[in-house]
Each structure stands twice: as structure tokens, then as C-alpha cells.
Amino acid sequence: MDVTIEYICFICIIVPLIMMTITLPGKGRLIIGSMGMGLFISLLSSEVSGAIIRELKISDMLYITTNITPLIEEILKALPILIYAFLFAERREILLSCAFGIGVGFAVLENIVILLRAVMVNPESANYLWAFVRGFGSGLMHAVTTMMVAIIVNFVKKQRKLILPGVTAMLCVAAAYHAIYNALVQSDLKYLGFVLPLITYAMLSPLTFKGRFPSKKKKGVA
Amino acid sequence: MSKTLLTVDVIYAVIALIMTVIGIYKHFMKKSPLFVRMVVCVVGCRFFDGTLEVLLVRGGIDVDLFTISGLVQVAQFLFLICASIGALDSLCDDGSKTFRKYRVISTVIPAMVFIGMIIILGMLHFPKGEMIMRLMGAAFALFAMYFHIKHLIIPDVEGGIVRSIRLYNVIGIINCLAFLVCYTAHTNSIPWIVARVVYILVTITILPALMYGVKKWTE
Numbered sequence A: 001m002d003v004t005i006e007y008i009c010f011i012c013i014i015v016p017l018i019m020m021t022i023t024l025p026g027k028g029r030l031i032i033g034s035m036g037m038g039l040f041i042s043l044l045s046s047e048v049s050g051a052i053i054r055e056l057k058i059s060d061m062l063y064i065t066t067n068i069t070p071l072i073e074e075i076l077k078a079l080p081i082l083i084y085a086f087l088f089a090e091r092r093e094i095l096l097s098c099a100f101g102i103g104v105g106f107a108v109l110e111n112i113v114i115l116l117r118a119v120m121v122n123p124e125s126a127n128y129l130w131a132f133v134r135g136f137g138s139g140l141m142h143a144v145t146t147m148m149v150a151i152i153v154n155f156v157k158k159q160r161k162l163i164l165p166g167v168t169a170m171l172c173v174a175a176a177y178h179a180i181y182n183a184l185v186q187s188d189l190k191y192l193g194f195v196l197p198l199i200t201y202a203m204l205s206p207l208t209f210k211g212r213f214p215s216k217k218k219k220g221v222a
Numbered sequence B: 001m002s003k004t005l006l007t008v009d010v011i012y013a014v015i016a017l018i019m020t021v022i023g024i025y026k027h028f029m030k031k032s033p034l035f036v037r038m039v040v041c042v043v044g045c046r047f048f049d050g051t052l053e054v055l056l057v058r059g060g061i062d063v064d065l066f067t068i069s070g071l072v073q074v075a076q077f078l079f080l081i082c083a084s085i086g087a088l089d090s091l092c093d094d095g096s097k098t099f100r101k102y103r104v105i106s107t108v109i110p111a112m113v114f115i116g117m118i119i120i121l122g123m124l125h126f127p128k129g130e131m132i133m134r135l136m137g138a139a140f141a142l143f144a145m146y147f148h149i150k151h152l153i154i155p156d157v158e159g160g161i162v163r164s165i166r167l168y169n170v171i172g173i174i175n176c177l178a179f180l181v182c183y184t185a186h187t188n189s190i191p192w193i194v195a196r197v198v199y200i201l202v203t204i205t206i207l208p209a210l211m212y213g214v215k216k217w218t219e
Helices: A003-023 A024-054 A061-088 A093-122 A130-154 A160-185 A190-209 A214-222 B003-030 B032-060 B068-090 B099-121 B128-153 B166-184 B188-219
Strands: none
Touching: A003 A024, A003 A093, A024 A061, A024 A093, A061 A093, A061 A130, A061 A160, A061 B032, A061 B068, A093 A130, A130 A160, A130 A190, A160 A190, A160 B032, A160 B068, B003 B032, B003 B188, B032 B068, B032 B188, B068 B128, B068 B188, B099 B128, B099 B166, B128 B166, B166 B188
């Protein structure tokens, strides 16, 4: 039953996105396409995580959400970034935008599935506060972790000998960040957990927007 | 005893956070060399490691099992390897035959430590799966240790970089050894706590030691 909900939600969102992608020009198509990829990865990761948890016969939810799912989700989210960066060698801003798109797409499906499951158990469990907390917390967290990997991928693309250690290290860091978020939101420090992605987003923004808005001085020179 | 573990980890995480913020402010906002930025990432990994371990212990999870905090500990060595491969090693070692003996010595010492670790893990009766996992983690620390030993003993080619970063490399070796003790000992045991305290000291000193070396080298 649970798995069916995920597939139904996925179809509901991915079909209009595909239609939109067909009509959009270049860069917009790429961003919406990455959101669609994020949705697909969300679906895939729930299947992979489910299979691994069944295989390992683990029932402790805190252990699963802090040590197994973050790792699987971060690896799966990083794969399209790696493939895209090395096959098409795109510019930095485009790579970061795509990473953000994948993270947001992932969070959209995850939030909807969690909302539906919560409403099924208790219809009053979802409210505006829940929506803001999930949107700013989980939504931004997935985007931030994918962007962290994209930043290092963009960097090591030029220094090939650093690809393996650099990307692996950043994947571990992204998984740890994800695990910290999951552990915080399940503890009595849950509000700290919801603020964490906002702080990180604010810290990463200068790196992301660098070069996007050229200064007047530079424009004058050009 | 779990209170001791929490206290040590909280101190460790707070110190790592302070050092990371200072590192980001000083070296990411201004254009510092790549290897300095990588060492800031190392300190950042320590913040993640400490924070996650505190949260896991508070949640009642056995941190002796596989946890992501163990992976972040490995990640810090990957960043150290990046720092060495990306810049430092090419400055210290030109790849000539003259330095072959230094490369051999740098390989033999970590290899001997690795063998010693296998014996100790066997004596402590760790389950086979866990033992393999710990040895895999240790391999990264030993690879980082190889570079630290090499950069400590190799003669200066030009510019005096080796002499300048000697203190950083000594701290790097202590860091690797502390990690290996942490990885070999059971959590909460006396060697584990001692290694964790050494970890805290390394977290405080590693970045200033590197910056001291870089300053001395560029003067």
C-alpha cells in the first residue's frame, strides 16, 4: 500500500513536468528536467532503502534514518550530478542549479508521501506549521546536500587525480549532514534541526550566486 | 560512563565548530591555497563527527556499530589525502630516484602499523564483519600517514617547504595514530578517551600549524 502511494504521487507530478519540459527552451528545460530526476531518485531510493533494511532485518527507526537512508539517498542523488558534470562538462552555475533542482525534486515527493501517510493515520497531523517546517527543513536540506556534492564535483573536474578522494569525502560529509538533520528532528532539539538547513543555505548562497550578478565595475570594463 | 562519552564528544564538537568557523572565515572568504582549504574541511568533518556522535548517543544508538560518524572520520583523511596529492606532494617530491628510500620508509611504517592493528583487533575479539570494516577505515588513515611521514623525512628540494610544514606533519601523524586507537579500541574504554582528547588537541592545533608553516615558507 505504502509503495503504491509513492508511485501514484510520482506519476501525478512527473507527467505535467515532462509536458512542461517539452515546451520549455534550453536552460529552463534542464532545471525542470533535474527536478524530474530528483523525483525519480526519491522513488528509487525508497525502493533501495526498503530492500536493504529488509535484507539487514533492522527495525530501529532512529538507526535506519540516521545511518542507512542518508547514505543511500546521498549516493543516489550524487550519481546524476557526476554523470552530467563529466559527460557534458557544464558551467558551474548550471551544475549548481541542476543540483538544487534534483534536491528540490527529491524533497517534493518525499514531503508529499510523508504528508499522505501522516494524514492517513491522523487527519489533523498536517497544518500550516508542519508545511513550513517540512518545506524549509527537509526541502532545503536535500537541496543543500546535493549542492555540497556539486560544488566539489565542479572543483575536482579540473583536477582529475582528486576525483575519487574528493567526491567520496564530500559524499560522506553530505550523508553526515543529512544524518544530523534526521537525528535532530527526531530529538527534543527538533527546531534546531529545522533551522539548520536555513543557516547552511544562507552560508552556501554567496558561493552559489558568485558570478551570477556581475558588478557594475566589471560591466563597465567589459 | 556514557556521560563521559557525551562530555568528551560535546567538547570535541564545540571546539571543532569554533575552528571550522574561524577556518571558513579566514581561508574560504579570502583566497587561501587549496591544501589549506582542505584542512579546513578536515576540521569541519570533525564537527560533523562530534555532533552526530552526540546525537546518536543521546538517541541510545550503539556507536560501536556502523555509523555515519565513522564514515566522516574516514572523510577527513580523504581530505588530507586531497591536500597532499593536490598540492603538497608535488612541492616536496619531484618523483626522482633520489627520494626512493624515503618513499619506501614512508610505506613500511604504515604497513607495520596495519599489521599491528590486525593483531590487536584479533585479540580484542571483534566480529569478522566489524573487523573488516575497521581495517578498511584504517587504510585511509594509513594512506594519509604515508604522506605525512614522507613530507617529514624527505629532504628539501627547493624553497624550504618541507622544513616549514614539519610541525603540521608531526600533528598529522599524531592525528592518524589517535584515529587508529579510536578505531581499534572499544568506545568508552580508557584508550578511546585518551585518543579522543588527543583528537581535540589536534583539532585546535592542525590549522594554525599549517598556517605557521605556509607563512614561514612564503616569507
